[in-house]
Each structure stands twice: as structure tokens, then as C-alpha cells.
């Protein structure tokens with residue numbers, strides 16, 4: 123994944139970025155609750171060492187860290203994008219991570235350069251129009267046949283799940299945490315993404331884990 127080729131438009135810094143920046147120092151405290159969803163995601167993606175990997179909305183680098191723990195070699199660079207400089211500073215500590223500050227709606231990544239893109243716990247925090255742009259960008263950067271792995275919140279079903287979600291919502295202070303992105307299935311279909319795997323995880327945060335492929339001949343580029 124070379125830099126310097128065409129990339130998406132860049133978005134201006136926002137108030138949301140400041141709020142994610144403010145959360146960065148404590149974000150890792152709740153990451154054990156994400157762990158199961160990320161494990162399911164990586165089991166489904168089966169990333170090979172030679173594949174170019176991009177993690178969007180990387181936060182402290184939870185996905186690249188989980189990949190490294192699974193044996194992804196440090197020389198197999200994983201590009202990690204986030205709009206929050208403080209989150210990225212933490213992600214930069216993960217072996218093999220190359221951080222790029224940028225917005226999901228205008229990724230600083232060349233068209234068709236990525237084999238595997240992930241966006242874990244990101245799409246639901248974006249306003250709906252940005253979610254559309256972010257999916258379009260993920261499709262743009264994927265090579266035809268490339269894989270996209272997503273983790274988004276699923277609706278709680280039991281009283282225990284509802285309590286956990288209410289606590290997390292209070293802690294996140296209105297950053298869109300745990301809002302279920304109801305528009306996602308239509309969004310994926312509209313962008314030529316075919317769903318290959320869909321699993322719901324209930325250990326830790328309740329999540330929908332979705333793996334899609336960018337169908338050849340669809341998307342930009």
C-alpha cells in the first residue's frame with residue numbers, strides 16, 4: 123500500500139475528534155469488552171502475512187494489536203487510520219503499525235491498494251451521511267475481491283445486555299456509542315459488497331460481526 127497516489131478528500135477536524143482525543147487515555151480500560159468481537163472478526167478474515175491491511179477508526183490499535191498477537195509479523199505493515207491524534211499515538215506503539223491521521227470519509231490511502239480493510243466499532247459512531255461516505259471510501263481503497271471486516275453494535279435482547287449498554291452509553295457521553303446502524307445492510311448492498319459471514323457475539327459488548335467482499339467490477343476505481 124504505497125502513499126502518494128490518489129487518495130480520498132480530506133475532512134476538516136471536528137468537535138467529535140476532540141472528544142475522541144479526550145477519551146484516548148482511558149479507552150483501553152473497556153477494550154476487554156471488545157475482545158470477543160475482534161476475535162470473531164479475525165477468525166472470519168483469516169489475514170495472510172503478505173496481504174495489505176488497513177484498519178480504519180483504529181483507536182488505540184486494538185485490531186492491529188490482536189493481529190500481532192495472532193502472529194502477524196511486524197514487517198507486514200498494517201496501516202492504521204484515525205481522526206484522533208491521541209488515539210493514533212497509542213496505536214503507533216503496536217509493532218508493525220503505520221499510523222495515518224485522516225477521516226473515514228476521505229481515507230489517506232490509494233485506490234485499490236488494500237487486500238483486507240477493517241472498521242471495528244466505527245461505523246455506528248458516524249452520522250448517517252458520513253457512514254455512507256465511509257463505506258464508499260472503504261470500497262474505493264479495496265482491490266476487487268478484497269475483504270472488508272466490520273464490527274457494529276447489535277441491539278440488546280436481555281436485561282443484562284441492556285444494563286451493560288446503558289452503562290457504556292453514560293461513559294461514552296453521547297459519542298454515538300452502541301447506536302445500531304440499521305442502514306448497514308442496504309449500504310453494503312448499494313456499494314457492491316457481498317456479505318460472506320455474519321455472526322452475532324454476546325460475550326462482552328453485543329456485536330454484529332460482518333465480513334464482505336468487494337465484488338469485482340463494482341465500486342470506484
Ligand SMILES: C[S@@+](CC[C@H](N)C(=O)[O-])C[C@H]1O[C@@H](n2cnc3c(N)ncnc32)[C@H](O)[C@@H]1O
Nearest residue numbers: 142179180181184204205206209225226242243
Ligand atoms: C469506538 S472507537 C473504536 C476503536 C477501535 N476500532 C476499537 O475497536 O477499539 C472509534 C474510533 O473511531 C475514531 N473515529 C471517529 N470518527 C472518525 C472518523 N470520521 N474518521 C476516522 N476515525 C474516526 C475515533 O477517534 C475512535 O478512535
